[in-house]
Amino acid sequence: MTMTVKEFSGRMPSGLWASAEEAARALSRSKKVIIATHIDADGISAGAIASKALDRKGVEAEVRFLKKLDEDAISVLAKARRDIVWYTDLGSGSVSKLGETRTVISDHHVPDVSTGSGEKTGQARLFDFSPVLHVNPQLHGISGATDLSGAGATLLVALALDARNADLSHLGVLGGVGDLQDHRTRRLEGLNREIAALAVSAGVLEVVQDIRLFGRETRPVHKMLEYSSDPFLPGITSDEQAAISFLLGHGIELKDGDTWRTWAMLTQEEKDTVIDALREHLTRKSRRPDTILRLTGEVYVLKGEATGSPLRDAKEFATLLNACGRHGRGEVGLEICKGDREGMLQEGLALLRDHRSALSQAISLAKDLGVTRMRNIQYFDAGADIEETIVGTVAGMLLGEAGSDRSAPMVAFADSLECGDEPKAKASARGTQDLVSKGMDLSAAMRRAAETVGGVGGGHNIAAGATIPMSRKDDFLGELDRIVEEQLTSRARREG
Numbered sequence: 001m002t003m004t005v006k007e008f009s010g011r012m013p014s015g016l017w018a019s020a021e022e023a024a025r026a027l028s029r030s031k032k033v034i035i036a037t038h039i040d041a042d043g044i045s046a047g048a049i050a051s052k053a054l055d056r057k058g059v060e061a062e063v064r065f066l067k068k069l070d071e072d073a074i075s076v077l078a079k080a081r082r083d084i085v086w087y088t089d090l091g092s093g094s095v096s097k098l099g100e101t102r103t104v105i106s107d108h109h110v111p112d113v114s115t116g117s118g119e120k121t122g123q124a125r126l127f128d129f130s131p132v133l134h135v136n137p138q139l140h141g142i143s144g145a146t147d148l149s150g151a152g153a154t155l156l157v158a159l160a161l162d163a164r165n166a167d168l169s170h171l172g173v174l175g176g177v178g179d180l181q182d183h184r185t186r187r188l189e190g191l192n193r194e195i196a197a198l199a200v201s202a203g204v205l206e207v208v209q210d211i212r213l214f215g216r217e218t219r220p221v222h223k224m225l226e227y228s229s230d231p232f233l234p235g236i237t238s239d240e241q242a243a244i245s246f247l248l249g250h251g252i253e254l255k256d257g258d259t260w261r262t263w264a265m266l267t268q269e270e271k272d273t274v275i276d277a278l279r280e281h282l283t284r285k286s287r288r289p290d291t292i293l294r295l296t297g298e299v300y301v302l303k304g305e306a307t308g309s310p311l312r313d314a315k316e317f318a319t320l321l322n323a324c325g326r327h328g329r330g331e332v333g334l335e336i337c338k339g340d341r342e343g344m345l346q347e348g349l350a351l352l353r354d355h356r357s358a359l360s361q362a363i364s365l366a367k368d369l370g371v372t373r374m375r376n377i378q379y380f381d382a383g384a385d386i387e388e389t390i391v392g393t394v395a396g397m398l399l400g401e402a403g404s405d406r407s408a409p410m411v412a413f414a415d416s417l418e419c420g421d422e423p424k425a426k427a428s429a430r431g432t433q434d435l436v437s438k439g440m441d442l443s444a445a446m447r448r449a450a451e452t453v454g455g456v457g458g459g460h461n462i463a464a465g466a467t468i469p470m471s472r473k474d475d476f477l478g479e480l481d482r483i484v485e486e487q488l489t490s491r492a493r494r495e496g
């Protein structure tokens, strides 16, 4: 079944599409645009969509990468004197601070103010007199945590600019996968699903039911099993020999000549054999049915990429983009998204190797430090030993490990490199779906706790961040603990 952009636009609230059209009109009338985007996989994909769409329109555009948007960054961008500042995958959390600069925002973060007329009329404008055009699913009753990413919101604007930009839809999928929006149900949901369908129609994506372990294209199969954490494979995860014996025991050849075989190189019959055997193994180890279900689900294959390339599997591609952006090289990821398969890809691959080792070192370090449990949150403080840009990823990985305490969100501190009057600390928080369904909202909690100590914060209900004065960590933790308790108990009280 094919889907046209017109059909696609009919599958969302008319106000959301109208806001994308209004933003597109403003952008197509401008000559010089500055695109400011976030440094993670979603932000890089969003920046690539925006910059490619403007290139095609003949509008001059420059991309800048930001770890976060604060007043200093806003004023630097305003002074750049372009016709429009286009914020992608950020901006919504600072709408009230944007001032008089002509601005387009395509983002999915929780807005820091509710909009005026926009909600009802579908106008992108914050207020009739505001120069800010705001494209955000949350203003139209759609979740920005699960149903649309920053790249997805940016794709709406690109499609409104020109329907032929449907060939960029796979980048919208990358954003959703990069932000783990497919994590809960093991597939993309909501508008993300429609974007995947559009990408399939455009011939750039294939949606496949398959094993969901990381590394389908690039890891030797036994390594893929050895590193499995979601689900954890008892007796196999973290044990290379056991992974090898398991595969050999089911008749799977590990090598083809001199090359290690990857999952993508197995025949369908071999894949089915391994999946059945893993299910049986998990059942024998008394894993719960919903854990066993997590083995398989939808995976997203970028059809134009070579077999065995880390760009072919959306999850692996997103990790490569994180490796670029989170280590200060967002432009490398951007050029890869825009099509560079030569020098930039080589650099990206090198960054990926460094990123992997940085993450594994960071995880062991965090484990050595130990996690402190408060009443409603748990935390560790990595100081200068983990980069502020990956401390959130580390917090999420610790929370996801077998045997971890998942009854409280994980908060992680790292020293911030931000210059200013006083030293700052970066805080990242990661929660679980279960806590969110009990009323926890990390976006609101991190924002409020940061504001009480003179910092800034925001994000999503399940994952959020903040930057605060270094000297106020304890006050911040106390406040955060209190707010999370309030969130969890007020929901319980309302429902009880």
Ligand code: C5P
Pocket: 038, 040, 042, 043, 089, 109, 150, 178, 179, 180, 181, 183, 184, 392, 396, 430, 460, 462, 463, 464
């Ligand atoms: O800035 P942005 O919205 O792109 O980032 C979202 C963050 O939320 C990502 O770091 C992603 O890994 C995290 N996340 C998470 N668990 C989820 C959903 C998102 O840790 N279930």
Ligand code: C5P
Pocket: 038, 068, 093, 109, 392, 393, 427, 428, 429, 456, 457, 458, 459, 460, 463, 464, 465, 466, 467
């Ligand atoms: O930095 P970290 O990966 O922990 O960010 C988690 C989420 O919180 C991301 O979506 C990020 O964009 C958001 N965030 C924010 N404001 C901040 C810090 C992070 O909206 N000051």
Ligand code: ZN
Pocket: 042, 043, 089, 108, 149, 150, 151, 179
């Ligand atoms: Zn995002």
